[in-house]
Amino acid sequence: MIELKDVTFAYPNGYIANENLNLVINNGERVAIIGQNGAGKTTAVKLMNRLNKPTTGDVIVDGNNTKERTTAQISAYVGYVFQNPDEQIFNSTVAMEVEYMLKYRKLDQKDIDRRRDRAVELTGIQDYLKMNPLDVPYSLRKFITIAVVLAMETPYIILDEPTAGQDLQGLKTLSNMMDALQDEGRSVITITHDMEFVADHFTRVVAMANKQIIADDTADNIFWNAEVIKEARIKEPQIGEIAKELGLKGNIIHRRDLVDALSHQKKAFIRGGSNEKE
Amino acid sequence: MDYEFAYSFKKPQLTNNWILDMNPLSKLNLLIILFIIPITVQSWKWNVMIIIFYFLVALVAGCFKRFTRLYLRFGLMVGLLLFVLRALFIPGENLLYKLWFINITQEGVDSGLQFSTLVVAICGAIILYSIVTRAKDFMYMIEKLGASRVISYVILSSFQSIIDLGEMSKVILDSQRARGIETEGNIRQRIKAFIPILGPLFLGAISNAEEKAIAMDARAFSMPIKNTHLCHLRSLPVGEKAILIAANIAFIGFVVWRLMA
Amino acid sequence: MKQSHKLTIFLIPIGVAVNFICGQIILLLKLPIYLDSIGTIAVGALCGGIPGAIVGAISNILNSITNPTNMAYIILNVLFGLLAGFLAKRGVFNSLWKTTLSALAFAIVGGGLGSRITYWFFGGLGAGTTGAITGILMQMGFSANTGVFITEFFADILDKIPTVIIVFLILQRIPAKTLVKLPQGKLFIKEKADTKGI
Amino acid sequence: MSYIELKQVSYQYPLASEWALNDVTYSFEKGKLYGIIGANRGGKTTLCNLVRGFIPHFYQGELMGQVLIEGKDIREWENHQLSTEIGYIFQNPFSQISGVKETVFEEIALGLENLGVDKDEMIERTIQVVKWLKLEDLIKKNPNNLSGGQRQRVAFASIIVMNHDILVIDEPTSQLDPSSTAEVFEIIHMLKEQKKTILLVEHKVELIAEYADEVLVFEKGQIASYGSPADILSRKDLMERGISIPSVALLGHEMREKNMAMDSIPITKSQALEQILKGGKNDD
Incomplete structure (x- = not known):
């Protein structure tokens, strides 16, 4: 369990980036953190692995108060995938990059092989193991850094903007990977701007605005909460927008639900709809 | 739209401080003179006077704080060390103090004083120049020279x-x-x-x-034509030209006089 | 302008910045070395001696803003760049032991010529820790000339061995698709390079 | 009239084992906005590099076939001539700032300096672009301290000020948040209204559906399909080939599967609403 208790974070220059954060993330949970740039999402997740040390309040990771540990120590619990893979990659082959930390931790070769193979399989980078990571296309390079973190087999994994620049195949890989991780009881915390991705893959959503958590709820409740949408400046999924404009009830954000609603409550929505239009 | 700001580029970029607004090459010329004087004079008293003069210039230019911070640090780190090394290690006849195997001599102290003030004085010209001249103005002039x-x-x-x-x-x-x-x-x-x-x-x-x-x-960086500039510097005012000529003549006179003496 | 030279223009500032930032990283990690010519040597190796020399010269000038006595040593940084370009052409940076040996060549320039400069400009007693050691050697009976050579040569070789090894490790890691665009990059492309489309 | 013409173009990057573009033939007309979509590594960015002339002027490698810009082969164009003909904007907002200017105003004017435009005209044109893109609040700021979204708008301004007829825009929003994305698309929309010829690579198909005149689908270095957005983006088979289509198009397909009346598959939200309401009434 990761617990943020009344956490405020200010930079050394005094600029406050997070105020009064209270958040609990349980094992095996999948959480999306949304909100516009500058809302404090990244600083907030950096509190979870002690890249940021709380100014006041406490962050507890599986019983460890992060104040008493180094980031390198916390990294055994919390894996963090940075937004830009180029800020991390330095080995001359993909395989070496994935194995680097395992060797650093002096695991035995059998364990290293097993972890590497698993991580590589989940991220779909099998064909690239012998290549220089920087010769691998950017969208796949991101999966290399994800594999690096997966190989550490941490109970918590933080992904910063994993969908940026990904195509459908990339999204599919991400989605399968998250399912597999959840089956293993590992938590995935994702910062993202991609609301369709959130609607499709997350039940719990934390919305941030103005340095604070403004809502912590299910995806459909968040996307149907006009105030949250306005404050966090989110662009809701199109299906939700359509359902709203048709005046449908039931916090619809998924295509299937919209189709169902349309086929069942046709009469109702036509009245609602035509009233609006005319 | 801040038109005042946009149209400010029509005029030369001035700060209304006559030292800062002096042409980068004029400043360079004057500071080269200050650079050479200590070398020709070889007297620690002159060096100290020149060092004090730099502080005055920085004060007039309104960069006293920035200059002092940089220059003091340099003086303490380099100047002091140069002095101490010479005082400790230069051999001589007149022993002042003996410490284990180190002999501090009058000759060492003299040479240290002479040399460290010389280095600090010479280097002051460079530090001062970097403070009173903006890199982009300097580069503008270099571009103007071709x-x-x-x-x-x-x-x-x-x-x-x-x-x-x-x-x-x-x-x-x-x-x-x-x-x-x-x-x-x-x-x-x-x-x-x-x-x-x-x-x-x-x-x-x-x-x-x-x-x-x-x-x-x-953005057409490889265009094979001469580029224009949004920011420009004013052409040399007559007063500045006069100062330059006077300073150079005085300097040459001074050097000749020292060489004769 | 030739294509390969175009990228060089943009790598020179990077080389300069790397020279500076290495110092900052060393400070952050609290390590007892300088490593202030990695950028010069890396750019020299990748783009040729002259770009390397330019990186060295600019770095030296910028360094001189805070400590103008550095200006006396500008020729060293220029020579490091030229030497790196030359050695790279001879294939020196393609093997670790040759690279390590090359530290000797850099130290002969840095320590050998450097100590001459310290002797000419500062009578052997330059500012810095090496100056103090030279002073002690002088007290022990060495001439200023010999004292400064011994200290600066050994100080320099201690600095240049890690420097060239780091440069070697970095050069090895540069992707082939970038190497092909650099004037001397092809020297570092391994034979069985396999890159898929971008 | 065709403005940019590709005739059986194939291209392989140096050291690459596969062709990045493979026998591509297409002609782009003046004044249209072309939305270019497809899976990663399909050849979209290569197309951008080629049309702008970075291939062969910056990237070496093997180029076959002909790329004609205004009737003239790309190999015969001097690189600097192309920089006055074709504007280029790409995804990374950070590397598009020159790093040598102290204010946004100067940053925007940089391209005009390089073109040798005289000072008075330079100031007027910069002011115009600043007003047009609503960058008034930024002009005095240091471009090196801006956020990603602000930098990207400055990058647009820096190219727009040079007044190209053709603009190549490669994934301009992939590193931006939704509100910055909306701002960038407002800029693209304004450019379209000015009848610029635009090649736009973008993953967000919702935006392509909204703005493009023609859509090109790239797959394995080839143009797999092309046509109007309504034709292309309504095709469900694209999904199976790893290419997204708008979620409203999928909605349309699912409604059809449930035997709900649909004249055509919608690709934008407003079309979807219209279809649903009309369909509902027809049923009534």
């Missing part, structure tokens, strides 16, 4: 690259820490952390350079 914009670009973007890569190195440090690389442990661990930080920094910078090359190309 240098290509590529040279300006390389120099000016070196400054910005230091800032950018400095920021980047912090992010990389964070990302490697997050991965579990210990950066605060024993010396072996810290040495091991060097490549994981420098590697992504250098490799990332190269691929950024590639993108920058393209981005600048898109």
